Amino acid sequence: MTTPQFEVRRLASPVDPAFSAMTFPLYRRLLSLEPTVRHPEQGDPRRIQPVAIGAFEAERPVGLIVAEQPLGDSEPAELLSLFVAEGERGRGVGGALVAAAEQALAAAGVAEVRAVWTAGKPAIEALERILARHGWTPPAARTVSARFRPEKMLTLPLFSPRxxxxxxxxxxxxxxxxxxxxxxxxxxxSNEARHWISDGLEPWSYRGGAGYDPATSVGARHQGRLVGWVLTERIDDRLLRWTVSFLDKRLSRRGRIVPLYKSSLERAVAAGYELCLFVTPVRFPNMVRFIHKWIARRAEFIGETRSAGRRLTPSGAGAPRLES
Ligand SMILES: CC(C)(COP(=O)(O)OP(=O)(O)OC[C@H]1O[C@@H](n2cnc3c(N)ncnc32)[C@H](O)[C@@H]1OP(=O)(O)O)[C@@H](O)C(=O)NCCC(=O)NCCS
Known part of the structure; x- marks a missing residue:
């Protein structure tokens, strides 16, 4: 597992606190290495075993990969974060960490590993290059997301009274x-009788319809009939996510959902939210166009999430090998 310059090894508890800054705040708790649930903040109860592998240069932590190994079912494992200290990049540390994570997961009997990330930052090209070199499937777009300030978005000409x-x-x-x-x-x-709501945009499609932010989620009736909704989720005091939005197709031509967006945005400003996140799966091309045509004009960030994966062979013959 060693090269003349650095060493990668699986971390055991207690993990050196220097590694904590090398993963996202959301995943820092995983460095306890205790079995836990997947996304408690999203109510996801599936149990996982965190896997953390560190890179060291003369015993100094210089890189970290964090993965989750599913416990008790056959779901793929997921790489959650990969980081190499700035001065140490471009000499194989990131690749060695990916290889070591693949090997640890394969040794635990995992058949498949996946990763999801947001494109847009320069380091992502390096990540995608590493995955390609390790035989991962080519990156596939999953969602487009936009981050913006609600009061700034309201200045779009789209929201003008005229x-x-x-x-x-x-x-x-x-x-x-x-x-x-x-x-x-x-x-x-009515949807069971005449399937008119797009799959995945039903109000009950997300967490059974519970947990929407009461201050900023709105519905619309037209001639007394419930025809649309913009449902949001409070991430924290500052950040609001627009989770599901839909308008009956018979009314939705020419951007008629815009008054619902406006109402939700005004409520977001009144409720003190500083940032909104608008996320849409790429399978809704109209929504993707709406982001690029309108939201992009006032957004602070537009990014595409991508995913890729690879099958792992059991340890032994053909197992992924560590770079050495
Ligand atoms: C992504 C990251 C972990 C890569 O670490 P690293 O130690 O530099 O990776 P490696 O040296 O093993 O490999 C990098 C590969 O990407 C290539 N690369 C580096 N920068 C690149 C760029 N801007 N564009 C295209 N390719 C690039 C390198 O040439 C190398 O490919 P090669 O082996 O075929 O020559 C590191 O850049 C990093 O920590 N970035 C910040 C955190 C981050 O964004 N992580 C990813 C999301 S969680």
């Missing part, structure tokens, strides 16, 4: 939290 007047067919926009349970049940029944 433009809105031409778009709004007379919606009654209301706080989603006030939707009567019977109306939601009727919506479900």
């Amino acid at each position: 433009h809105l007047a031409s778009l709004d067919p007379g919606f009654e926009i209301f706080p989603w939290a006030e939707l009567p349970a019977e109306e939601l049940a009727a919506l479900r029944a």
